[in-house]
Amino acid sequence: MLYFGGNGILSGIVAGILMGVLCGLFLWSAKSFARLKKSKRLFWRGVCTLIKVALWICTLASFVCMVSGCEEIISKTYGIANVGLWTGILVCFLGICEMSVTRKLNTIIVPLIILLLIVLFAQGEKAVDLQLDVKSVIGYCGMNIMMGGYIVAEQEESFNAKQIIFISAVSGIIFALCIAMVYAVSIKYIDASMPIWEFAKEHGMSSLSGLIIYLAIFSTLIGCSKLICQENSAVKIPRIFSVCFLILFALLALKFDFSTMVGYCYPIIGYVGIVYTCFMIILQVTFSIKNRKLTCK
Numbered sequence: 671m672l673y674f675g676g677n678g679i680l681s682g683i684v685a686g687i688l689m690g691v692l693c694g695l696f697l698w699s700a701k702s703f704a705r706l707k708k709s710k711r712l713f714w715r716g717v718c719t720l721i722k723v724a725l726w727i728c729t730l731a732s733f734v735c736m737v738s739g740c741e742e743i744i745s746k747t748y749g750i751a752n753v754g755l756w757t758g759i760l761v762c763f764l765g766i767c768e769m770s771v772t773r774k775l776n777t778i779i780v781p782l783i784i785l786l787l788i789v790l791f792a793q794g795e796k797a798v799d800l801q802l803d804v805k806s807v808i809g810y811c812g813m814n815i816m817m818g819g820y821i822v823a824e825q826e827e828s829f830n831a832k833q834i835i836f837i838s839a840v841s842g843i844i845f846a847l848c849i850a851m852v853y854a855v856s857i858k859y860i861d862a863s864m865p866i867w868e869f870a871k872e873h874g875m876s877s878l879s880g881l882i883i884y885l886a887i888f889s890t891l892i893g894c895s896k897l898i899c900q901e902n903s904a905v906k907i908p909r910i911f912s913v914c915f916l917i918l919f920a921l922l923a924l925k926f927d928f929s930t931m932v933g934y935c936y937p938i939i940g941y942v943g944i945v946y947t948c949f950m951i952i953l954q955v956t957f958s959i960k961n962r963k964l965t966c967k
Contacts, residue, residue, distance in 0.1 A: 683850050686843075725817065726898060729897050741928075764895060899912045
């Protein structure tokens with residue numbers, strides 16, 4: 671809701687569909703980005719390093735925001751303190767696990783989030799406003815694709831065109847439906863730090879909403895931790911250092927207010943994500959043109 675506010679449910683739906691398209695783009699561009707990282711030219715390797723550093727910093731900022739958000743939602747919903755810290759510590763260790771562990775966790779978490787969201791959506795009146803705001807769409811996609819796109823582009827699996835289109839379509843549909851449901855039930859609470867929780871509280875379902883938000887935060891935290899640990903390992907930083915480093919920032923996160931952190935960090939992360947996306951588009955188009963020229967010869 672930070673990005674969409676009162677800009678209409680169509681903004682959220684279009685953003686969800688565009689997120690699916692971007693997932694396809696990053697899968698399509700993965701090989702080109704891998705080639706660029708291995709380039710013999712110092713300039714291009716430097717560009718890749720710059721991208722990695724920017725994404726690493728933004729991911730760390732997301733990690734801090736999510737730990738703070740986790741602490742707030744559990745404290746508000748169940749009155750339990752320090753859950754954000756212990757969740758942050760848990761995902762620090764999950765970050766050094768194999769990617770397969772993360773995938774297995776998300777195959778459980780994501781469907782559960784969708785199911786719980788449907789239950790919440792079925793309650794009470796929904797507000798529908800068919801406006802479309804392009805700026806909010808771009809901002810939302812930029813923020814979310816920053817980390818997700820990089821993780822997608824780093825996958826070692828090779829996908830053909832049909833597989834990429836299928837993954838892109840399914841992802842876009844899921845994103846669009848989830849954003850639309852969240853928007854429809856929380857539009858009346860756009861000034862709150864967690865609008866969907868306020869809706870649930872009014873309908874006597876704050877515990878359910880707290881669980882949904884916690885699972886969403888947990889899933890995001892795993893991605894943040896995984897990316898930071900992965901990049902640290904790439905430059906020979908010991909895993910135990912990565913874990914201790916993230917635990918330190920989990921402790922610092924408890925000192926900050928979630929809504930304040932989001933207000934400062936998310937727009938910046940969104941801008942970085944937009945620049946990163948533009949770079950990947952240009953990169954893929956350039957490599958495609960070069961490959962076509964070589965084929966013609």
